[in-house]
Amino acid sequence: MVKTYRPENLQEALRIRRETHAVPLAGGTDLMVRYRSWAGTLPKFPWPVLFINHLTELKTMGLREDGLHIGAGVTLSEIEREMEAPQALRAAVSEMAAPALRNLGTLAGNICNASPAGDAVCVLYALDAQVVLTSLSGARTVSVMDFITGPGRKDLNDDELMTDIIIPHANFSHVSYRKVGTRKANALSKMSFCALAKTKLGRIDDVRIAFGAVGPTVVRSWETEKKLLGMDADDLKDHLSAIHDDYDAMIHPIDDQRSTAVYRKQVSLNLLDQFLQNLVKEL
Amino acid sequence: MKISCTVNGTPRVFHAEPHEDVQHLLKREGYISVRDSDDAEGFAGSDTILLDGIPVYAKLLSVGQIQGRTISTPESLLSGRKLSVIQQAMVDAGVVQSGYNAPAAALLLSELLERDPDPSEAAVKDALSGLFNRATGYQQFFQAVEIAKERMKDPDYATEIAPEFRDDLRVVGKVRPKIDGTKLVAGWKAFVEDMVEPGSCTLKMLRSPHAHAYITDIDTTAAQAIPGVLAVITHLNCPDRYYGKAGQGFPEPSPYDSRMFNQKVRHVGDRVAAVVAETPEIAEQALSAIKVTYEVLPAIFTVDEAMADDAPIVQNGVVEYMAGAPDDLEQYNASAEPKDGKVVIQFPIHADPHRNIAAGAHGSIGDVDQGFSEADTVIERTYETSQIQCTPLETHISYAKMDGDRVILHASTQVPWHLRRIVATALGISENKVRVIKERVGGGYGSKQDILLEDVTAYASFLTGRPVLYHYSRKEEFIGNSTRHPMKITVRLGSKKDGSITAVYMDVRANTGPYGNHCLTVPMNACSKSLPLILCPNMKFDVTTYYTNIPPTGAYQGYGAPKGSFALMTALGELASELGLDLLDVIEKNRVRDGSLLEILKCLGEGREGTPAYVKSCGLEPALTEGANMIDWGVKEQADDPDVMIGKGVAIIQQGSGLPGLDHSCADIKMLADGSFMLHSGGADLGTGLDTVSVKFAAEVLCVDMGQVSILSGDTDNTPFDTGAYASSGTFFSGSASMFAAEDLKKEILSSAAAILKEPVEDLALAVPGKVVSTSGAELTYWEIAQETQAGLGRGQLVGYASFTTEDSAFPYGAHFAQVSVNRLTGEIHVDKYYALQDCGTPINPELALGQIYGGSFKSIGHTLYEDMMLDDQGVCQVTGLRDYGVPMISELPTDFKAVLVPTDDPYGPFGGKSVSEISCNGAAPAIANAIHDAVGIWIRTWPMTPEKVLRALGNI
Structure with a gap:
């Protein structure tokens, strides 16, 4: 039987993450596909699951001094509609999936997927995007290209959650x-x-x-x-x-x-x- | 875990496994319109719901994500039995055909219209971009949105949905809602999965990991010991009978070359063992407990490999003939391998299994050698088509249960009667012990003609006494299903300088895969549905079909015609280019026309003597003229982007309307006590609107509204015999049976009225709305006639009956025009314009006919450009889902897509009608190949026409 957790807030999520190393599931559009079973049986997760899609702390998006901050719980649809988001990112997000996926899926999940074929990731590389990785011990910021270390491999400790994506200010002609x-x-x-x-x-x-x-x-x-x-x-x-x-x-x-x-x-x-x-x- | 949420406005508390997905939860809680077409791939959209008002895929949602949230399912769109505005508009526009995910489409469009009451075409495309629709394509969704948009402002808004035909008729040729449209778009019980009772068992199949191997040992002890496992069926304990699985009329032109399970597996995904268990989870556990040892054999995947002298033999068993055995059969069988089982051939089909030849056909008219010697130019080209999938939204499904000693099968099938016969044969019982109930079919396209899972499901229930459900996963759909036969076709054309063709030779090498389903008739069809398009006195063809170890093949909409048309029509384009002539002129010079005698058909009977036929109606002339106008034929277009080149292409196409001399349809119709009617048709409506056709015919003949005629069809206990819905036979055969049954009842009504009125029958006629009128001025309503005939001393209930057979042919024709843009940097091909002009005689249901044309054309655009069932070098299909396979979605629609009905009046068709659906698949490949050549000067002779192939042909890679 798969153990699932539904924390009340980010602090509790980080505590569960540290104690159980449960795998965070925000939109779930990748994990539910990857661990699906076939015809009539339930998905089979090989590890405990930590639901984070409902955490309000992860749902903020807005401009700050160092650039556009996109919370890890912000959906692809919300980014697509965000006028402050770079044009190339909005284009990549709207072309990568149908509304029913964009409405659930998150950019953070897409980055954590660490797929070399991720369309949005290509754009994030070009934009010099950074990610914020938070644990009970604090937060660290790394660039997307340092975060993704290989196909499906990433620099994420088992007590950390990706909480934010930062896209530095820049204008392109x-x-x-x-x-x-x-x-x-x-x-x-x-x-x-x-x-x-x-x-x-x-x-x-x-x-x-x-x-x-x-x-x-x-x-x-x-x-x-x-x-x-x-x-x-x-x-x-x-x-x-x-x-x-x-x-x-x-x-x-x-x-x-x-x-x-x-x-x-x-x-x-x-x-x-x-x-x-x-x-x-x-x- | 306990989940609280609101569903369709009602607060609900559900108990769920923590890892349960929301589609699974909703379905088991009775929200049956939330279906699944892709096993949580997040692609087909049949599982769409609204979560807090926005669309999501329920299958990708875990129950842990819906706590406290609000869910709307398609059920929320209804007010009682009344459809919402968009649902009604979808039915009216003709876009609800097989309808499996029509409720989901309605939900998506309803959400769109709520957000944006005047959505642009781009907004509609985006809203539906995550919804797969194979039956009708997507074009008519735009019209449905237009209608809904207007009706939201003005409920009485009316518009011309489609052109109407035959002013002399009341309902035939007129736009009328499909009779099962409401129930499909509403998401009510309709499909096999909706009929499954609680407590039913699950069947799951262990499939071969090897392309070619003997099972040397199979140990099921551990599996059988698992509590909840009811049976494990393998080649060791299955019935020892060979039977045909092609779903054709008996005796089939396909060999019986397999049992339910075989000691030899012949493709990756072949049946090894079936587990019947109380739950899907137990079944899966049991599958993994079965131990199988294989002796792996070398495998072959292509026609060329199958033809090699030292090729491994796929069917090396004992060959038997039910009729026409060759004299040297005993000697032939000397080399047979008993472990390979048997190949039982019903009558000679030029088979030579021990050389991997499943079937063959050869024939000619005139003198081709003479014809080629008279030619100024001779070209020879080889074309290859790939293996492609039917991809119905409803994956294959079968539900069997016992009623005493009878097997009851709820089936998603095109052939209820062949299915009954084949299941009875497989189980060794008589046909009266089997009842097949055809439910609504969530997409068939040919793959539900073949008997792929019903035999084993029926046997499982017969064996255990329990109701058993077997529902294919999408992955199984790719490896355990019938597909289009890959073919290699060489065409040689001889021509005079002016483009008159002097000789045609066609060599068809088809790949049937492990078994011989349709191995003679599909490849023959490549010739019989293409050669008669050209009037040439000298024609010859050779057809040879080979066994290999690819996943199985079988029937697919268009049958062999899309492949034959691709080869012959592209070759015609190549010839025109070689001669420096315009393709349309070459077509005009050589094409079939009204009154032509199709002599070549005498060599193209399906395993028997064929008959030459006269063309009694041919709409090619108006189709070509109008199409050329629409696309500005002859005008070279320029793109804004300097890297993009534009070109135009055309192809003419044909099909048949059923199989004259082979097909047989029956119907009966009864007058009820109030003068309304109950029609029983053997026809198997697979979503195309056949039931609507039958009701229209009866209503037309009997002078009543369609609402006065109800229909039951495709139930082997309660409706009369019909060979089934394949070979474009629906309207022509099953429809004719309904029409003639109504005519028969009309006679009964008139003679009863004559008796009641005591007037000569010659003075009486039927009149609207449902009465008999006499030249004397006397009238009798049907109510009065029914009361009289069904009274205590009446003559009895009035019943009409007809069985319809014919030797006459009604050929549908069409001209498809394509305009494509080819990007020289990326090789990408975009279809800018696609015009499908088709002659289906009288269009019986014009809006549904258009939907069939859009659906068929668009799926064949998919076959031509995107779809690919890639196999690795071990024969493992690399494709497990619709996304990677590459079915076209709404975003791939041609920028300008038009289906046009070009009416003719066929003397043989019911009310002048001919078939419409299958032919639609024949034009895209050659029209696009010709257009690509016109754009960038290259010929792409293989499917799919990928960007890679374009860059390669351009010398850019």
Whole structure:
């Protein structure tokens, strides 16, 4: 028999988490699928479950000094409707699932899933998003890319709960988010691409480029992005093939049932080239 | 644990297991409209409820999440028996057909309209983006929302829902609500799962992990020792009988090549053992306690592997013939392996099981060699189609119970009578000991023609005396179900410079998988439903079907036609391109037309001599003209995005209307004491509206409103025989039987009235609303006639009866046009426009006919572009759910999607009607292949036409 807990408040949730290491379930849209059984029997959780979807402390969302804070209990639908949320994130959230999933599922759950194919995670990488991990001993903040350590693996201690996601302030003049799937909505993507750039006086002032589902984790390179900073249209034109080659060397997708490695790689580079060429035109 | 929440306005306290999901809870508490189509995949939406007013999937919700919250189920939409505005609008728009998750759709749209009384098309798409609908596609939901929106402002709002036909008729050809629409959209008891009594047992199946193996040992002792396990059935204790599972008429053109369980397993997912237990949990526990030892054999998965000289033999058993055995049979069987069992062939079908050949067919007209030598250009191309799934929303289900010594089967089937025959055969009892009750079918599409689980469910109940339920999981649906036969089709076309075709050769190599269900007829259909589209004096075909170890195949809407059409119509496009001619001109030069004699059909009987047929009605000319206009044929379109190229394509298609000479339908109709009518039809309405067709025919003939005619259909105890709903036979065969039964009753009514009025019968006629009028001015109401005939000294209840058979054919035709955008960076293909123009003779239910066309076209767009049952190199299906399999959802709808009815009046069809549904599956693949070529100059010759294949063909990978 599975043990389940329904704490009254966050403090109690953290205590139960420390004492039992019960697995937190907010929306449940991932866990209920993963531990489902087939035809007529009940889901089979291999561990105790801690319900946190009703905790009001986790349901806040709003701008603060360090950026947009999204509580771990905030649903994807609520983020989609939040005007302060970055455009690319809202697009990713609305395309990733049908309303009945968005209405239950949370971004925190999506991050904890640690899937290299998570569409929202690709965008969060590009946005430099951070997560707040809280336990009875205190809280720590880590970047999403440090939090996700591999497919399905994450830096979460067994007494911690993810309580908040922080998206630092930033403005972009160029936003490109593409989810390439077999079908549009409600499908896992073959690959996703998120590129953000800000230009100032004809030069690149900020740029972030992230590729989802092309490696064990989302691919993003500070080194290459740094090269792009300060470039004007001519510089960028001269460096198009070098940048292309940089990413070519970094992207190592696999074959799976949704796509082939060779396709994922080619499309990643096609979308990169297109983004950079458009940038050249608009610089 | 104890859960307090509010359901549909009532505070409730439930006792639940802490890990129970909310769909499970609601269903067992009687909220039966909250169904499950995906085993908690969060995809199909049949389990949609509102939680505090917003839509969620109940199957993904744990009971721990609903404490103190408010739940609304589709039951909340009703006021008493009255449908809500959106529910009624859905029925009126024709979008409720098989209707399994129609209640969920109504709930979603109702929530949308509450939020936004004037929703945009995008808002409707978003609201329904988590709802899967296979039967009608999604197009008519927009219309339902429009109607509901207006009726919310003005309850009397009326609009033209669909064009109407035949001014000379009152109900036939007119838009009328489907007669079971209300009960389906309301979520009332309708499906097999709704008939299950408390205390019923569960059957679960242990399935083979190997693609090809002998079971060398199977130990069920531990499983049988588990308290609550009632029986374990294996190849060691099952009935020792071979029987056909194809659900066809007897004698079947499919071999009997399996028993209930076999010592040899032939695909991953093949039956190994069935457990019958008190609960699903005990059944699962018992499954894991069965110990099986396998001797694994090399396996084959493709036609090419099956053809190899040293190929492993899938069916290496003793071959027997019920008729027409070859002289060398004894010698042939010398190499047979007893562990492989038997292959019992009913009559010769060119089978050679020991060389993996399940069936074959060969034929020709004219002289093809001569034809090719006269050609200026000859092209030869090979096309491949993939294995695809029917994916009904209601997964396969069977519920059996005993009534004394009789087996009662509640079935979701297309073939109640074949099912009765096959179950009786399997159990070794006579047919009177079996009763099949066809319930509403939550999607069939062919897969509910095959007998996939009813035999073992019936036997389980027969053995244990207990009611037994077997309900497939979605995972089982992918490995234990009939699918479309993969085919490799080579087409050779010879043509003059001007595009006149001088010779056609078609070589069809089909993959039937482990068993030979439909192994002759599906592949033959690839020829018989495509070659007659072209008028060419020289034609030849070779059909060969191979056994392999892929998951089983069988019937699927369109049967062989979608594959034959894909090959032949794409080849026609390739020929036109080769000749530098316009495809539409080439089609026009060669196509079938009114009055054509289809000589090739003489070689294409289903295992018997065929008959050439004349085309008595053909709407291709108006269909092609109108379609070309709609899509601006010949005009090259430019996209805003420089990386996107646009192209247009077309295909002409055909089907049949049942199987003349093979199909047989019966009906009777009785006058009740007040002059209303009870119609008993053998027809199996699988959601398409066949019952509505039958009622319309009876009401039309008897001059009454449809409300005066009730129908019972598909119950083997209470309705007369019918071969079933397959091969597009519903309207033409079952409908004709209802029409002629009503005609027969009409004679009875007139002769009774003549006797009562003492007037000559020639002076009498039926008149609306339900009376007999005489040229003398005398009148008798049906009430008066019924009172008189059923009085103490009356002549007895008036009954009409008909059995309908025919040798005449009524071919439906169609032209499908597609416009696609192809993205050169990603290879993505988007269908911008899809126009399906179809001639179904007189459209009997115009709005339902449109729904069938939308549904068939859209599912075949899915087959063409997305759907894929990937197998790994061990034959394990990598797909366990609808999401990964890739069924098209509302977000994939063509931007502009139109189904158009092109009426003709067929002399053989009832009220001029022909079939409409199956043919809709035949156009998408070739129309899209031709459009892709027009866009970017590449030919994609295999399904699915993925972005990868596009980039590869473009040389980008």
